[in-house]
Amino acid sequence: MDLFDRLQTQMDAVRLPLFAVTVTAAAQVNTPLIAILHWHGFRRATPLVLPGIEIPPRPVPGSAVQLDGPWHSFETVDAMLLDAAWQSGAWEVERVEQRGCNVIGASAAEALACRQAFGDYGEDSTRDAQLLDDETDRDELMQLAARSGYLRWLFRPVKGGLWNTLNEPDDTLDADGGRQPPCPVLPEPRRPNGRGRTVYRLGKVQRILLSR
Numbered sequence: 001m002d003l004f005d006r007l008q009t010q011m012d013a014v015r016l017p018l019f020a021v022t023v024t025a026a027a028q029v030n031t032p033l034i035a036i037l038h039w040h041g042f043r044r045a046t047p048l049v050l051p052g053i054e055i056p057p058r059p060v061p062g063s064a065v066q067l068d069g070p071w072h073s074f075e076t077v078d079a080m081l082l083d084a085a086w087q088s089g090a091w092e093v094e095r096v097e098q099r100g101c102n103v104i105g106a107s108a109a110e111a112l113a114c115r116q117a118f119g120d121y122g123e124d125s126t127r128d129a130q131l132l133d134d135e136t137d138r139d140e141l142m143q144l145a146a147r148s149g150y151l152r153w154l155f156r157p158v159k160g161g162l163w164n165t166l167n168e169p170d171d172t173l174d175a176d177g178g179r180q181p182p183c184p185v186l187p188e189p190r191r192p193n194g195r196g197r198t199v200y201r202l203g204k205v206q207r208i209l210l211s212r
Contacts (some may be wrong), residue, residue: 003035003067003084009036010063011160018155018161021084023067024117025077026141027097027149027194033077034069034138036119040162064119066136074151078187079154086202089158089173093200095151097191102146103182111133117152118142172203179203 003023011018017041025033039060071077078095084091101111117121118138143177158164172179185200 003080004087006035006065006093007037007084007088007157008124008160010065012040014060014063016040016060018157020156021088022049022117023077023081024141024145025074025151026145027100027151028144029072029074030070031144032137032141032154033117034141035065035067037063037065039063047097056110058075062119064136064138066138075187077151077153079183081155081201082183082185082187082200083181085157085200086156086185087159087181089164089167089170089177089179089203090155090162090202091158091170091201093202094154094196095200096154097120097149097194097196097198098150098197099149100145100147100195111146114145114150115142116146117150137164151190 007018007021012065014037016039020038021035022038023035025031038053039062071080076197081093081095081212098110099115099118101108112122120138140177156163156209157177158168158173159176164177174180183202185202188198188200191198
């Protein structure tokens with residue numbers, strides 16, 4: 001699996017800057033990974049033109065990409081994400097580990113987080129499409145994650161991304177906002193209880209960035 005090349009192919013096709021990339025895996029080796037590309041851009045929801053009525057543009061839906069290559073350890077997925085984030089110029093990678101939400105005592109917030117990790121935004125998706133039509137196995141993988149738990153990674157690209165406009169000083173970045181491989185940051189083991197947040201710091205950040 002080469003996530004960085006897949007990202008470049010998608011960016012060349014969509015021709016919009018990326019706001020963020022998330023990748024989710026059920027806590028079971030050798031299962032497909034779901035990558036969701038969150039675009040920064042707006043477009044008209046319909047070509048219909050009504051005299052005197054302005055139809056506001058809507059955010060461009062994200063793209064769901066399924067990664068089917070074999071993997072035998074979560075450190076392998078970690079390394080792939082770190083490599084893609086490093087080459088994309090991201091300043092950090094966040095890894096969140098969650099238990100299954102079908103267990104006794106799981107809250108409604110845990111169930112919502114699990115659905116959103118796989119691109120299921122519930123009632124919001126009926127009002128405004130959150131994802132482009134895809135042929136992934138998101139629903140089946142979400143059900144597996146609800147039983148066995150899951151991991152979700154997040155990073156924000158500088159190369160080809162929205163964050164390139166910030167012009168943050170970073171000696172590790174090339175002129176186009178990317179970096180040359182290999183990534184010098186090594187994967188960390190999963191947490192013993194399978195729950196928690198790990199943040200990998202990449203490059204140099206001169207100020208705190210607040211997520212929206």
